[in-house]
Amino acid sequence: MxxxxxxxxxxxxxxxxxxxxxxxxxxxxGPLGDPRVPARAxxxxxxxxxxxxxxxxxxxxxxxxxxxxRRLGVALAECGERxxxxxxxxVGRTLEPEPVRNETNxxxxxxxxxRTPRDPRSGHRVHFAYDRAAILAQHRDSLLRLGLPTVDxxxxxxxxYGYHDDAQIDAALAQLSRSGGxxxxxxxxxxxxxxxxxxxxxxxxxxxxxxxxxxxxNLVERIADTVDLDFVVVAGPYTLLDTCALDRVLPLCxxxxxxxxxxxxxxGGWLIAPERAGYMxxxxxxxxxxxxxxxxxxxxxxxxxxGAVALQFALAHPLVAAVIPGARSAxxxxxxxxxxxxxxxxxxxxxxxxxxxxxxxxxxxxx
Numbered sequence: 001m002x003x004x005x006x007x008x009x010x011x012x013x014x015x016x017x018x019x020x021x022x023x024x025x026x027x028x029x030g031p032l033g034d035p036r037v038p039a040r041a042x043x044x045x046x047x048x049x050x051x052x053x054x055x056x057x058x059x060x061x062x063x064x065x066x067x068x069x070r071r072l073g074v075a076l077a078e079c080g081e082r083x084x085x086x087x088x089x090x091v092g093r094t095l096e097p098e099p100v101r102n103e104t105n106x107x108x109x110x111x112x113x114x115r116t117p118r119d120p121r122s123g124h125r126v127h128f129a130y131d132r133a134a135i136l137a138q139h140r141d142s143l144l145r146l147g148l149p150t151v152d153x154x155x156x157x158x159x160x161y162g163y164h165d166d167a168q169i170d171a172a173l174a175q176l177s178r179s180g181g182x183x184x185x186x187x188x189x190x191x192x193x194x195x196x197x198x199x200x201x202x203x204x205x206x207x208x209x210x211x212x213x214x215x216x217x218n219l220v221e222r223i224a225d226t227v228d229l230d231f232v233v234v235a236g237p238y239t240l241l242d243t244c245a246l247d248r249v250l251p252l253c254x255x256x257x258x259x260x261x262x263x264x265x266x267x268g269g270w271l272i273a274p275e276r277a278g279y280m281x282x283x284x285x286x287x288x289x290x291x292x293x294x295x296x297x298x299x300x301x302x303x304x305x306x307g308a309v310a311l312q313f314a315l316a317h318p319l320v321a322a323v324i325p326g327a328r329s330a331x332x333x334x335x336x337x338x339x340x341x342x343x344x345x346x347x348x349x350x351x352x353x354x355x356x357x358x359x360x361x362x363x364x365x366x367x
Contacts, residue, residue, distance in 0.1 A: 033064020205282025
């Protein structure tokens with residue numbers, strides 16, 4: 001990325017076919033839900049991202065059982081006016097207060113699964129629900145936690161084999177039907193309560209096997225046939241280490257004018273902090289360790305940090321509207337901004353492809 005090109009990280013991009021525009025460098029608020037991260041550090045992280053030009057923030061009820069949304073709402077209230085930024089949150093999980101611990105509570109959730117254990121810090125249980133009434137209620141609950149009258153987009157969260165078996169997937173899709181959850185989302189968009197509808201598309205270590213034979217890709221297509229999507233949040237299948245989304249997911253998006261937002265551009269933190277983060281939130285396979293070292297060697301030869309290469313690679317795809325690296329401190333937010341602006345020489349991209357370390361089909365910033 002040249003100096004001139006690096007300025008483009010502040011130029012808003014349109015999200016798919018929707019009316020939503022976002023800054024290419026966004027902020028992943030997942031770490032704000034971690035109870036080990038002090039509230040003050042969360043506020044400082046959001047403020048630092050804001051000062052660096054970030055105006056797109058991603059959160060979810062699942063992150064910290066509501067804690068991420070609450071902290072993000074408080075932080076943004078100190079940053080600017082509501083019209084100045086965009087927020088994406090998620091639907092698919094209902095948070096239920098349980099002030100008195102009751103381990104005999106085995107009530108089935110609507111998808112046929114048992115509710116998750118009560119979170120001892122939040123005093124809530126969580127269950128999956130994708131029907132019309134649940135999604136409308138989840139949207140309202142998120143607004144209350146954020147302390148805001150609107151969010152800009154809603155993303156269908158975790159309809160995947162990392163959380164569900166085949167029967168539960170079928171039950172979730174039955175709820176997410178043309179007269180169910182899909183209708184609720186499209187009504188919210190038509191009424192102007194949101195600008196865009198998204199789908200989470202994960203390839204974390206716990207669901208890696210489901211991509212073999214295309215099961216997860218088939219699922220993405222089934223959901224896209226059910227809901228009029230504007231974007232997918234891609235976590236895992238499009239990084240410097242893994243570009244399998246080029247096979248079916250991104251071509252599907254291109255054919256339907258669906259945009260992409262890249263979560264976990266650092267592969268779950270592995271690419272920038274391997275000493276404290278595993279690859280895609282799990283144990284790092286030996287093959288990944290080897291590939292990472294080979295890529296890192298090329299980066300060192302060109303005097304460029306691997307994190308800069310990872311971030312700018314994800315942003316180079318024409319379908320990608322934004323990357324949303326997580327940050328748990330002001331320093332991490334500032335570092336993401338720095339990495340996005342590092343100048344990466346054209347020769348580096350050429351060498352990665354020539355060495356077979358990067359898919360020839362993958363767009364790179366040099367064109």
